[in-house]
Amino acid sequence: MPTEKQCFIIMPFSDTNNYEKGHFRRVYEYIIKPACKLADFEPIRGDDVTNSNYIVIDILRKIINSDLVICDLSNNNPNVLYELGLRQAFNKPAVLIKDKITDKIFDIQGFRYLEYDSSLRIDEVEKTISKLSDFIKNTHDNKDTEINSVVQMLGIEPATLKNKVELSEENSVILNAINNLSKKINKLEISSDLKINHVRSNINIGRSSDIKNENVDFLIGSDYFINGDFTGKYIGFNPENSTLEFSIGEEVKSIQLHSREFYLIDDIPF
Numbered sequence: 001m002p003t004e005k006q007c008f009i010i011m012p013f014s015d016t017n018n019y020e021k022g023h024f025r026r027v028y029e030y031i032i033k034p035a036c037k038l039a040d041f042e043p044i045r046g047d048d049v050t051n052s053n054y055i056v057i058d059i060l061r062k063i064i065n066s067d068l069v070i071c072d073l074s075n076n077n078p079n080v081l082y083e084l085g086l087r088q089a090f091n092k093p094a095v096l097i098k099d100k101i102t103d104k105i106f107d108i109q110g111f112r113y114l115e116y117d118s119s120l121r122i123d124e125v126e127k128t129i130s131k132l133s134d135f136i137k138n139t140h141d142n143k144d145t146e147i148n149s150v151v152q153m154l155g156i157e158p159a160t161l162k163n164k165v166e167l168s169e170e171n172s173v174i175l176n177a178i179n180n181l182s183k184k185i186n187k188l189e190i191s192s193d194l195k196i197n198h199v200r201s202n203i204n205i206g207r208s209s210d211i212k213n214e215n216v217d218f219l220i221g222s223d224y225f226i227n228g229d230f231t232g233k234y235i236g237f238n239p240e241n242s243t244l245e246f247s248i249g250e251e252v253k254s255i256q257l258h259s260r261e262f263y264l265i266d267d268i269p270f
């Protein structure tokens with residue numbers, strides 16, 4: 001059975017004022033990931049790599065060495081443009097996409113790209129998945145005949161990676177210690193998730209507008225504060241005890257509905 005081809009995803013991770021919270025994670029889950037699977041590619045998102053004991057150099061190598069890259073130019077994110085520039089410097093194929101509300105970028109408007117509807121309406125999403133899947137297949141199949149980058153257009157010699165550098169014994173020890181520490185942190189995060197999921201099984205996850213105080217509507221997954229001190233990430237309402245539940249690392253904190261603390265909760269960290 002042939003090895004599944006890898007497609008590295010370059011896109012914004014953080015929430016911005018121009019989009020709803022979690023927007024780009026939904027773009028990945030609803031459009032990009034299904035399109036990759038349909039085209040027989042394994043999608044790998046940058047923040048997934050960072051959560052898997054990789055270091056920065058591994059991410060850069062994935063940008064360069066993956067069979068294909070999908071780059072979402074929406075919101076003209078500078079980190080996205082930097083990583084696309086790195087990919088182009090090595091004249092490697094990339095599929096460019098952006099939402100319809102983002103202006104075209106002059107430097108790359110000569111390249112084909114796919115636009116999608118930022119509203120993520122289900123009928124639009126289904127059409128976009130099909131189109132993006134075709135884009136992925138065509139870009140990969142024609143990588144040796146089509147122009148992949150500005151470097152190729154200008155006739156410049158593409159960048160190359162030097163031979164692997166041998167680490168000194170001291171540096172190897174340091175990197176091994178970092179990797180071991182990362183593994184321990186991951187285990188703690190898994191343990192935390194298990195505890196939180198256990199609490200969630202007894203919690204009613206209702207609509208975000210169901211519960212609010214004078215300061216905020218409580219949104220699942222959002223961070224909240226009391227007098228600037230971190231209260232935790234809101235994970236839902238427990239109707240049995242009439243408490244709001246917040247996760248703080250491995251712990252779960254409960255705050256009674258209509259208590260003094262409840263009315264002090266805010267989403268402003270100061």
